[in-house]
Amino acid sequence: MEIAYKVGNGLYVNLTNKCSCACVFCLRQGDDKVGESDSLWLEREPTADEAIAAIREKLQAFAYSEIVFCGFGEPTCALDVMLEVARWVKANTTIPTRLNTNGQADLINEKQVAPLLVGLIDTVSISLNVPDAHRYQALVRSRFGERSYDAMIDFAKQCVSLGVKVVMTTVETTISHEDEEACRRVCQSIGAHYRIREWVDDGK
Numbered sequence: 031m032e033i034a035y036k037v038g039n040g041l042y043v044n045l046t047n048k049c050s051c052a053c054v055f056c057l058r059q060g061d062d063k064v065g066e067s068d069s070l071w072l073e074r075e076p077t078a079d080e081a082i083a084a085i086r087e088k089l090q091a092f093a094y095s096e097i098v099f100c101g102f103g104e105p106t107c108a109l110d111v112m113l114e115v116a117r118w119v120k121a122n123t124t125i126p127t128r129l130n131t132n133g134q135a136d137l138i139n140e141k142q143v144a145p146l147l148v149g150l151i152d153t154v155s156i157s158l159n160v161p162d163a164h165r166y167q168a169l170v171r172s173r174f175g176e177r178s179y180d181a182m183i184d185f186a187k188q189c190v191s192l193g194v195k196v197v198m199t200t201v202e203t204t205i206s207h208e209d210e211e212a213c214r215r216v217c218q219s220i221g222a223h224y225r226i227r228e229w230v231d232d233g234k
């Protein structure tokens with residue numbers, strides 16, 4: 031099973047296929063892989079030791095610029111394993127870490143997750159998608175319903191307040207320029223960076 035895979039210059043880590051959402055645009059609906067992976071469907075969730083072993087092996091072959099927790103699922107559904115792997119990365123490399131997330135970590139784990147990321151995750155990239163709760167839920171179809179939008183915004187705010195860099199993204203051509211400006215204002219009010227990304231770049 032494919033735990034670590036290359037996308038551009040980044041080493042991506044695939045810890046789970048679980049997710050709190052069923053996004054209408056999710057790549058998993060029509061594809062098995064992203065970047066230089068073969069299949070990101072896991073037979074089972076890897077342990078931290080298995081993920082670390084996969085990362086160690088990949089690090090021998092390429093000078094990666096970033097280690098990204100992403101994959102075919104929501105990484106914070108495997109929170110404890112992700113934190114242990116990130117701890118290993120920080121203790122054994124100087125490579126920056128990023129978490130690509132739907133931002134629903136607090137709802138998924140029923141606790142505040144942002145404080146656990148401090149010192150382990152350098153950048154949190156959150157899919158903002160649209161600037162309001164109603165359309166957000168229509169797009170991501172979270173099992174938590176419309177409250178997932180406010181939870182995602184609160185998670186972003188907490189990360190910013192704790193000094194974790196936050197990038198919030200929308201996908202180009204999927205919303206109007208007016209909505210992009212509204213998303214920019216949301217990010218400004220939070221203190222997050224706003225990024226309009228290509229439809230397919232890293233699968234999140």
Ligand code: SF4
Nearest residue numbers: 049051053056103132
């Ligand atoms: S949050 Fe990510 S993994 Fe989950 S359904 Fe949406 S695009 Fe897919």
